Structure formats: structure tokens, C-alpha cells
Amino acid sequence: MVSVHWLDNGVLRLGVVPALGGRLLSLRHKGTELLWRNPALLDADLQPLDGRPPQPNSGRMGDWVNYGGDKTWPAPQGWDHDGQWPGPPDPVLDSGQYTVSETEGGLAMTSGAEPRTGLRFTRALTLGTGASYTLRLTAENVSTRPVRWALWNVTQLPGGGTVTAGLAGRRDPAVVELVAGAGTPEYTVDGDRLVVPPQDVVGKLGVPDTAGWVSCGVGGASLTLSFDIDPGAEYPDEDSPLEVWLEHPLPAPLASLGDLDPPARIVELEVLGPLTTLAPGASTALTITGTVSVDT
Numbered sequence: 001m002v003s004v005h006w007l008d009n010g011v012l013r014l015g016v017v018p019a020l021g022g023r024l025l026s027l028r029h030k031g032t033e034l035l036w037r038n039p040a041l042l043d044a045d046l047q048p049l050d051g052r053p054p055q056p057n058s059g060r061m062g063d064w065v066n067y068g069g070d071k072t073w074p075a076p077q078g079w080d081h082d083g084q085w086p087g088p089p090d091p092v093l094d095s096g097q098y099t100v101s102e103t104e105g106g107l108a109m110t111s112g113a114e115p116r117t118g119l120r121f122t123r124a125l126t127l128g129t130g131a132s133y134t135l136r137l138t139a140e141n142v143s144t145r146p147v148r149w150a151l152w153n154v155t156q157l158p159g160g161g162t163v164t165a166g167l168a169g170r171r172d173p174a175v176v177e178l179v180a181g182a183g184t185p186e187y188t189v190d191g192d193r194l195v196v197p198p199q200d201v202v203g204k205l206g207v208p209d210t211a212g213w214v215s216c217g218v219g220g221a222s223l224t225l226s227f228d229i230d231p232g233a234e235y236p237d238e239d240s241p242l243e244v245w246l247e248h249p250l251p252a253p254l255a256s257l258g259d260l261d262p263p264a265r266i267v268e269l270e271v272l273g274p275l276t277t278l279a280p281g282a283s284t285a286l287t288i289t290g291t292v293s294v295d296t
Contacts, residue, residue, distance in 0.1 A: 002053060004046045005100060005107055007127040012292065014125060014133060015046050020054055022098035022109035022123045025069035027223070029131060029292040034218045036158045036266050037068035056091035062259025064089040068156045068266075072137055074117050075152035075272055076236040083148065085117060093121055106134075118143030118278075131292040138285045141278035150236050151273035151286040154245075155225065157216050159265025163196040163244050166211030170231065174209035176238045181257050185246050200248040202262060206240030214242055214269050217295060225269055226289045233274030243270040 007014040015026030025046050027034045043049055057065045064087075073094060078084030088094045098109035098121075106126035113120050124136040137151050167174050167189065175194055177184045181202035188195045194207060207214075215224040227241070235241050245268035253259040273286035 002047055007106055007125065007133075009127050009129060011131045012127060012133060014127060016100075016107070016109065016125065017046055018098040018100045018109050020067050021071050021094045021096060022111060022121070023067060023069040023071045024125065024135075025067065027070075027290070027292075029221055032219055032221060034157065034221060034223050034292065035069050036156045036264065038066055038263060040263065041065070041067055054095070056097075057089040057095040058091045059089055060258040061088065062253050062261060064260070065095065066263060070135070070153065070155045072121055072123055073152045073154060074119055074139065075150040076275075077152075082116065085149075090114070093117070093119065098123070113142045115143075117149060118145060118147040119149060133290050135288045135290065136285065137273070137287070138283050139278075140283040141280055144280050146277055146279050148275060148277045149284075150275045151284060152236070153271045153286065153288060155223075155269045155271075157218055157223065157267045157269065159246065159248060159267050160198050161217035161222075161267065162198060163194075163214065163216045163267060163269070165194040165196075165207055165214040165242060165244070167192045167194055167207075167209045168211040168229075169209065171209035171239075174207065176206040176208060176240065177203070178206045178237055178240070178243065179204035179245070179257075181247075181254050181260070182250060185244065196244055196246070199246065200265070202247045202250065202254065202257075202260075204243055204245040206237050207242040207244070208235075208239045210240075210242040212241075214244070214271075216267055216269060220295055222293050222295055223269075224291045224293065225271060226291070227271045228287065230274050235272055235274055237272070241272050241274075243272065244268070245270060
């Protein structure tokens, strides 16, 4: 059995698995699941279907074991030099064992030290009194050298819902095309909102002009993520504090993306913190608030 920790306030029920990279793997609103998790790997109780404890995972993107849910990575992503994170997979931050401790109103999970990045992550979850929760992320430099990274939180939802994001009117371009794995996601800008409709494509948009919130519909409800932005800071990926990734199953893995093989129709809401140079012992943090509302 894998250790699962549940937070429940009668409106939201959150399930986290420290052994799977500290993932939040279930977000249920009055019994309805909002997160995508891989039904070929985990059951409704977040237990591995093969009955074996999960193991740290490494290799190319095609080797990644995508359990789903909500997880934290370092950015920028890339394979060109040591200042880029060549994942997923990653045997420490993405799929390693996190330690867990109770906090007031929630819990905190802490990763091991990852030698390439020099980072140790902490993911602290607090459940509010209604249909909201707070995720406080911290990246600490536990190495003996300065490092420069950004926090990158990835929330996977089942595909089929429309993504809407607020625009601040401060940046031009407001939206940039970052990845075209099997095409580029189509979108419209409607006044102060970005709208990304459901579509079968594998690709990513960046939102340099984000107003600090993004929402996606899931089965009659919507999950909205809210986060702070530092207008004077530098962000990864053409200065994008917010990114939207879409994927769907393909007849063959994508060689251009390390043989990535999408298992389902998935939407990723990706929130990033600023790129920060961290001296040994220093840390950077990012807070995300998730709120569930019922569509009318």
C-alpha cells in the first residue's frame, strides 16, 4: 500500500501521495473529481493498480511515468546546458519520495536534494473553509554554489474544457506560442481575457500578459488558480508566468519531444515564479490559490 494523506472540509477533499513526488492526485468537489490522473496506473484510492510501490523514474520524456495530478518542477526546461532542467522525468523532484509533516490546516511535503539543480522543494497545502485551498511552494538551494531557477507548478485536468485566463493589458504580445509538438493551440483574445477552446493538439501557449488567474471547466465545475506576479521580474519561456499545455493521444510518440507519448486528452495549467539567483541556503517561493466554482 502507498501512503495517501487526505484533507477534507466537507466541500473539498484533497488526496496527496508523498511517494509520488509530493503530488496532489485528487481534488474532489462534493464528490466530483477535477484533476486528471492516469487510470492505467492508479485507482480511485490513489493506489498503484499493479500493487507495487512506485519507483523513482528517469530517462527521456518518452520514459516518463505520468501519474497526473498537480506537481512542481524547476524551470527553465531544456536539454542544452546545466542551467536547464532536462525533465520530466526526474528521480528526485518529480518522482522521488517526499517527507510529510502536519501543519495548521494542512500538511507540508519536502523533497530530497536534487544534485543537478541544487534544489530541495517544499509543497505546503492548506485547505480553507469553503471550496478553496492554498499551495505554498518553496525551492531552497541546498548546494554549495549559486543557482538560478524558477518554480514551475503543473496542474493536469481532463481535456474537454475551455481555458480562460485574465490579461493585464501591460505586455505586448499578450500570448506567445511556445511549443508546437503536433500543432499550435488555437486561441482568441476577448477584451481582457484569453480563451483557449477544447481541441486535439499537442502544444503550449505562454501568457506574458497574465493578470494572475486562469480557469478551466471540468464536468460542470471550474477550477481557478490565482497567483501573484512581479512585473519587474524575469520569467522563463519568453517571460511567461502562465502557460497552457494541451495534449491528446497520437498514433506514434513525438520524436521531436523525446518520444513523448500522450496517454489521454489533458489540459495543463502551469504557473511559474520568477527566475531567481539563489546563493547557497537561499530560497524562493510561490503561492497559488485554487478555487472551485459550479458552472451556471
